[in-house]
Amino acid sequence: MNTFRSIDELVKTLDREKMLLKEMFSKRKSPSFRYDYALELTEYKEERIKYLIDYGIIRDSGNFLEMEDIYLKFFEEVLQVNEDINVSFVQEHLNRLNDHIEYYLKENNEQRKYAYQREVKRSLKNIALATVRNVMDLKRNVDNTYKNEPNYQIKLAKLKKLDEKRRNIALLITKSEDVIDHQQPTFFRVAMDVQMRNVVSDVKLQLNDSFHNLIEIEKEIIHYLNLIAYQNRIFEKVRKLKYLRDQFLLEANTDIKRMLAERNPVWMEPSASYRIKLSIDNLRNSTDATELIRKVMARRKDKTKGPQNVAEAIPPEYLSEAGELFDAINLQEVFNAFSASGTHLFRFVMSYSYPKQVSEGEKVLFFCQIASQYADSLDFTDRYESTADVEYPLIYAK
Numbered sequence: 050m051n052t053f054r055s056i057d058e059l060v061k062t063l064d065r066e067k068m069l070l071k072e073m074f075s076k077r078k079s080p081s082f083r084y085d086y087a088l089e090l091t092e093y094k095e096e097r098i099k100y101l102i103d104y105g106i107i108r109d110s111g112n113f114l115e116m117e118d119i120y121l122k123f124f125e126e127v128l129q130v131n132e133d134i135n136v137s138f139v140q141e142h143l144n145r146l147n148d149h150i151e152y153y154l155k156e157n158n159e160q161r162k163y164a165y166q167r168e169v170k171r172s173l174k175n176i177a178l179a180t181v182r183n184v185m186d187l188k189r190n191v192d193n194t195y196k197n198e199p200n201y202q203i204k205l206a207k208l209k210k211l212d213e214k215r216r217n218i219a220l221l222i223t224k225s226e227d228v229i230d231h232q233q234p235t236f237f238r239v240a241m242d243v244q245m246r247n248v249v250s251d252v253k254l255q256l257n258d259s260f261h262n263l264i265e266i267e268k269e270i271i272h273y274l275n276l277i278a279y280q281n282r283i284f285e286k287v288r289k290l291k292y293l294r295d296q297f298l299l300e301a302n303t304d305i306k307r308m309l310a311e312r313n314p315v316w317m318e319p320s321a322s323y324r325i326k327l328s329i330d331n332l333r334n335s336t337d338a339t340e341l342i343r344k345v346m347a348r349r350k351d352k353t354k355g356p357q358n359v360a361e362a363i364p365p366e367y368l369s370e371a372g373e374l375f376d377a378i379n380l381q382e383v384f385n386a387f388s389a390s391g392t393h394l395f396r397f398v399m400s401y402s403y404p405k406q407v408s409e410g411e412k413v414l415f416f417c418q419i420a421s422q423y424a425d426s427l428d429f430t431d432r433y434e435s436t437a438d439v440e441y442p443l444i445y446a447k
Contacts, residue, residue: 051103051104051105052104052105053104062100062101062104062106063106065097066091066097066101066106068090069087069090069091069101070106070116070120072086072090073087073107073114073115073116074116074121074124077116077121081113082113082114082115083112083113083114084098084109084112084113084114087114098114105117105119106120126182139176139179139180139183139218139221139225140221142172142175142176142179143172143176143221143224143225143228145168145172146169146172146173146176146228147228147232147233149165149168149169149172150165150169150233150236152165153165153166153169153236153240154235154236154239158431159429159442160429163421163424163429166240166245167424169236169240169245170244170245170248173229173248173249173252174248174251174252176225176252176256177251177252177255177256180218180221180222180225180255180256180259181255181258181259183214183218184218184259184262184263184266187211187214187215187218187263187266188262188266188269190211191208191211191266191269191270191273192269192328193328194207194208194211195208195273195276196328197328201277201280201281204277205274205277208270208273208274208277209274211270212267212270215263215266215267215270218259218263219260219263222256222259222260222263225252225256226253226256229249229252229253237249242417242418242421242422243418243421243422244421244422290303378403378404378405378407378415380415380418380419380422383398383401383415383419384419384423384426386401387401387419387446388426388446390446393443393444393445394416394419394420394427394444394445394446395416395434395436395441395443395444398412398415398416398419399412399416399436409437413439416441420444426446426447427444427445427446427447428444428445428446428447429442429444430442430443430444430445
């Protein structure tokens with residue numbers, strides 16, 4: 050099988066065959082995408098189909114064509130229609146996170162330490178992103194399983210499997226939070242600069258939101274399982290009654306006449322109602338659903354609107370144009386001026402003309418912040434100097 054030599058070649062191929070790939074992706078559930086139809090979408094040029102097969106984008110299955118799994122999963126991930134929930138990705142990112150933290154703590158070279166620190170940030174972001182996507186896929190799969198699976202035994206088995214995946218996602222969220230809060234205290238104390246603090250804060254917020262969403266999904270799964278159990282009990286009772294009626298044994302083997310004579314709850318008791326969410330796909334594609342929505346909206350327009358709650362007037366003091374001024378140093382301007390100079394960073398920061406009075410400790414802090422925030426644009430050398438009990442590396446602009 051051939052491979053693409055560049056991203057340009059890959060993107061150009063995907064763009065040229067976008068009509069074929071679009072149709073194959075939309076019909077990925079059907080195994081009968083005929084070769085003749087693909088030939089029509091490629092302007093009857095068989096060499097284009099053969100090119101896609103040779104480069105592993107699609108595969109030939111006799112008279113039918115299928116999209117290769119690697120591209121199928123890529124489109125499903127990007128378009129967020131993936132049905133496979135893979136929690137192993139989060140575990141892999143966790144292992145990579147611990148490895149890079151270990152490398153950072155053992156490394157003595159400052160430039161390589163910054164490289165490991167960037168990898169830690171990337172691993173944290175990947176953990177949050179993979180967790181959020183898994184939660185979204187889990188929510189969608191739970192709804193689709195209950196609403197679209199016709200076999201109730203398969204539906205019950207799928208919901209139990211999804212509940213097991215929910216527990217695995219919750220366990221990985223707990224492990225991720227434990228790594229940040231307890232398992233690696235040395236790293237997050239030593240390497241906690243401004244960017245790392247923001248990344249950790251965002252990741253913990255996303256993990257917390259995902260955990261709360263898992264609680265709602267758990268409630269929904271329990272609700273669906275209760276509905277299935279209730280429907281199954283009703284189905285079993287109806288089937289037994291039907292069998293007895295067909296065998297003319299209903300009145301002889303049951304006390305149905307006495308029970309019906311003693312009770313008449315039809316008009317007195319409300320019927321059991323169970324909340325079932327409508328399928329979004331059905332609402333989008335069904336003409337009957339569109340007509341029903343129009344009728345409901347027409348009825349709502351006919352009804353008189355009741356009194357609405359009106360918020361109180363905004364106090365005048367909140368509408369004043371007075372603002373609060375913060376006297377802060379713009380590190381971007383300092384870095385721009387340093388890039389145009391020929392000296393090293395520490396000497397420039399200590400001798401820079403600031404717009405306000407700045408202490409020596411604040412200048413040292415500016416030096417650390419610039420070295421951290423603009424590490425990609427700086428050249429870290431292995432030489433060190435010391436001034437007034439402060440040892441610092443010689444850092445130059447690239």
